[in-house]
Amino acid sequence: MNFFRSKKLFVILIGFILLVVLIGYSLNSRGHLNFAEKVVSDAVGWVQNVVQAPVTFVTDVTSNISEFKTTYEENQVLREQLSQQKSLVYDLQKIEEENEELRSIIDMTNTARDYEPIYASVIARSPEQWVDQVTINRGTNDGVQENMVVRTAEGMIGKILHTSRGTSTVQLLTGFDEFNRVSATVLRKDKSDIFGMIEGFDDETEMLLFRIIEESDEDIKEGDTVYSSELGGEFPEGITIGEVKEVVADQYGLTRIAMVEPAADLFDIRNVIVVNRSMEQPEGEEEGDDES
Amino acid sequence: MTRRIIFPLILFIVMVLEGVALELLPHQLLMGAYMIVPHWLFVILIYIAIFYDRNDTYYAVLYALIFGLLFDVVYTGVLGVYMFSYALVIYIVRGLKKLLQGNFYVLLLLSAFGIAIAELSIYTIFVVIGLVDMPIETYLLNRLIPTVLMNLLFLIVIYPFIIKPMRKWGTELM
Numbered sequence: 001m002n003f004f005r006s007k008k009l010f011v012i013l014i015g016f017i018l019l020v021v022l023i024g025y026s027l028n029s030r031g032h033l034n035f036a037e038k039v040v041s042d043a044v045g046w047v048q049n050v051v052q053a054p055v056t057f058v059t060d061v062t063s064n065i066s067e068f069k070t071t072y073e074e075n076q077v078l079r080e081q082l083s084q085q086k087s088l089v090y091d092l093q094k095i096e097e098e099n100e101e102l103r104s105i106i107d108m109t110n111t112a113r114d115y116e117p118i119y120a121s122v123i124a125r126s127p128e129q130w131v132d133q134v135t136i137n138r139g140t141n142d143g144v145q146e147n148m149v150v151r152t153a154e155g156m157i158g159k160i161l162h163t164s165r166g167t168s169t170v171q172l173l174t175g176f177d178e179f180n181r182v183s184a185t186v187l188r189k190d191k192s193d194i195f196g197m198i199e200g201f202d203d204e205t206e207m208l209l210f211r212i213i214e215e216s217d218e219d220i221k222e223g224d225t226v227y228s229s230e231l232g233g234e235f236p237e238g239i240t241i242g243e244v245k246e247v248v249a250d251q252y253g254l255t256r257i258a259m260v261e262p263a264a265d266l267f268d269i270r271n272v273i274v275v276n277r278s279m280e281q282p283e284g285e286e287e288g289d290d291e292s
Numbered sequence: 293m294t295r296r297i298i299f300p301l302i303l304f305i306v307m308v309l310e311g312v313a314l315e316l317l318p319h320q321l322l323m324g325a326y327m328i329v330p331h332w333l334f335v336i337l338i339y340i341a342i343f344y345d346r347n348d349t350y351y352a353v354l355y356a357l358i359f360g361l362l363f364d365v366v367y368t369g370v371l372g373v374y375m376f377s378y379a380l381v382i383y384i385v386r387g388l389k390k391l392l393q394g395n396f397y398v399l400l401l402l403s404a405f406g407i408a409i410a411e412l413s414i415y416t417i418f419v420v421i422g423l424v425d426m427p428i429e430t431y432l433l434n435r436l437i438p439t440v441l442m443n444l445l446f447l448i449v450i451y452p453f454i455i456k457p458m459r460k461w462g463t464e465l466m
Contacts, residue, residue: 022372124311
């Protein structure tokens with residue numbers, strides 16, 4: 001009996017050591033998955049693809065029924081907006097033409113704004129809500145790479161955490177912290193933009209925390225739109241992140257933090273766009289697909 | 293022979309379904325302060341531990357190790373957390389089962405106990421490695437209680453469908 005008891009204790013102890021080793025391994029090697037993890041992700045992703053279709057159908061039908069009630073009011077509002085859009089379209093066309101002309105004069109082809117979209121759908125959301133990850137059905141085979149920005153039509157939702165051949169995992173903005181952050185900017189006239197970092201999410205107020213690093217003469221205020229900035233080096237500029245709701249001092253009173261309401265709905269995500277920056281990085285591969 | 297395949301197959305499908313489980317819940321629930329985590333895999337494992345396993349077999353613990361690890365790879369990216377928590381708690385539940393009769397109320401009691409312990413174990417590990425900094429009071433109120441209740445609901449809903457085949461296979465094992 002005594003022998004058995006110590007054997008059980010031994011097994012549990014071994015299990016505990018194994019746990020520490022595994023956690024240590026997975027926290028250290030973040031960034032890319034090992035071969036076995038990729039194979040498992042691909043296999044499960046394939047099944048998730050199959051399962052996801054009927055589930056989407058059911059949720060679509062139920063949400064359609066509930067949306068049906070508000071259709072009339074929505075239609076009125078949309079009609080009004082549409083009439084405003086028409087004049088905007090004209091303006092935009094003019095400006096685009098002008099922009100192209102001017103660009104051709106100074107021989108500039110790609111800017112930090114340009115990107116190639118990779119369209120994907122969400123096939124699973126992690127049941128563990130502390131990790132804030134979703135899985136999408138595009139992987140390295142489709143050109144998705146780590147650290148690319150993921151957005152919906154409304155705005156940024158996160159970035160690619162790791163990839164396998166057919167699937168990739170997206171870290172949502174709600175799971176961002178000091179190690180996963182995005183450089184962002186609020187536009188001001190005459191090159192005095194406000195710069196900062198999105199470096200966290202407040203669960204209680206459901207707001208992103210935008211730490212302001214470089215202040216401007218014109219103060220940040222409620223209602224300003226926050227865009228991604230190219231200064232971080234990884235992301236293209238000009239992707240909407242959210243709208244400023246409140247500005248507070250940080251806990252030491254040295255910098256200020258703006259509470260930003262995300263533009264995209266981070267809880268109901270179906271179809272996403274992975275942003276593939278078309279501007280080449282400064283080093284290497286410039287002769288490749290630059291000209292087309 | 294089919295027994296060998298049927299449990300891994302069920303567990304695998306349940307694991308995949310957990311990935312879309314949150315889409316089926318109303319979004320107001322997700323946006324609010326409450327966190328509800330589906331532990332369906334664990335619920336099935338409890339059924340296996342109580343109604344299938346004999347005193348000398350360890351199928352439930354083995355499956356807990358395998359599918360806990362799969363869950364970690366696919367959904368959290370931090371290996372070992374679910375594997376360790378699930379396997380340890382299933383082992384404890386398996387030990388407690390010997391003291392009690394295998395009926396519905398015992399199942400309910402052991403599951404509530406098991407889910408709570410597994411949840412607490414996951415919380416402890418996440419706090420220790422610094423992934424989560426939620427105070428324990430908030431955790432108990434906003435996550436532990438809703439999670440245990442919702443998973444018990446799942447357990448009760450699947451009970452009529454799963455109990456007969458489970459008992460049948462259990463007697464075949466002898």
